[in-house]
Amino acid sequence: MPHPGENHDEVDHGRRRFLTVTTAVVGGAGVVIAALPFIKSWEPSARALAAGAPVTIDISKIESGQMVRFAWRKLPIFVVNRTKEQLADLPGLDPRLRDPECKETSQQPSYCQNAWRSIKPEWLVMIGICTHLGCVPDYYGQIKPEPFDPHWKGGFFCPCHKSRYDVAGRVFDGVPAPLNMVIPPYHYIDDVHVRIGVNPKGAA
Template identity: 70%
Template sequence: MANEVVDQGRRRFLTATTAVVGGVGVVAAVVPFIKSWEPSARAKAAGAPVTVDISAIEAGQKVTFAWRSLPVFVVNRTKEQLAQLQGLEPRLLDPKSTDPDQQPKYAQNEARSIKPEWLVVIGLCTHLGCVPDFVPDIKPEPFDANWKGGFYCPCHKSRYDIAGRVFSGVPAPKNLPVPPYHFVDDTHIQIGVDPQEAG
């Protein structure tokens, strides 16, 4: 047995073959593991922009759409509602919408929108994340004798005007956020993409 001749060629062939098969096995095991780090199709879809049809939203009406698992309010404001925005400034915490984290530059105006009649805001109270009620009528309400229309959070009584600007003296510390959005055409809004990024 000690005198047997070792076939070096065969030994190299078996070593190389074993290394190749082992390498393929490692790659086969690692690829699914690395793939698992990528977001799923469902997760990608959840963060994707959403195009919504606004053609059926009547003047004075709010419709809620989902984007990134968040409720997004789209409101078709009336001329009467828009006229009330100017008189409310002394009662608001941030009437000029100065916090850049609360709205994009193109919505940093009195109406907080691209087109004055269309409001697009994330419908979560900035206090603890409750969904505020839409109270559009311009009339006295139990929570505000001088109500001019807007949003009322039933959880802790925070109030926002029809532009989503928060009133002073309520628990909510900030205006309702305006998400990135743009008008695709006269009847469609895409939520999740700023106008300059739309192509």
């Protein structure tokens, strides 16, 4: 019960000020919340740009027969300096491969749809992921019998489910992997620098 003589106008003004400030704060918060979806919508493109940014790698220190790993788009990139012996053995493996002529064009750019799956025969540039379930194969570069293949001519062996690929990343027949490994877009800046993620000038 209000007491006689109590100033009701002062009470009402105080409440009114409180409600006004509260409404303004809540309204401001509503504007921020409403803006969040728009701000969030900017993020994927920024992340995609960063994730898909090309990378330049130096291949000058990779010795003949050696493989070195790099990273692009959080993917392992295998770069192999193939020996003359490895290259010479590639044609003889065709009868043992699932897609020796690389007819699955989605697995490599058109400028790498050749016997070596590369721009330069000695240099393999490839995404190092097995096409079966996404494991990372191991590189066995030496031409010698291996427990998984007594006629091994160098290449890649996936320890997860025993898929095998030759030194051009072409998959063997009769293994779980269904496709050759993927060749990314790339080009040479000069003799020792490769740009991953960008096609050569004039290439689609």
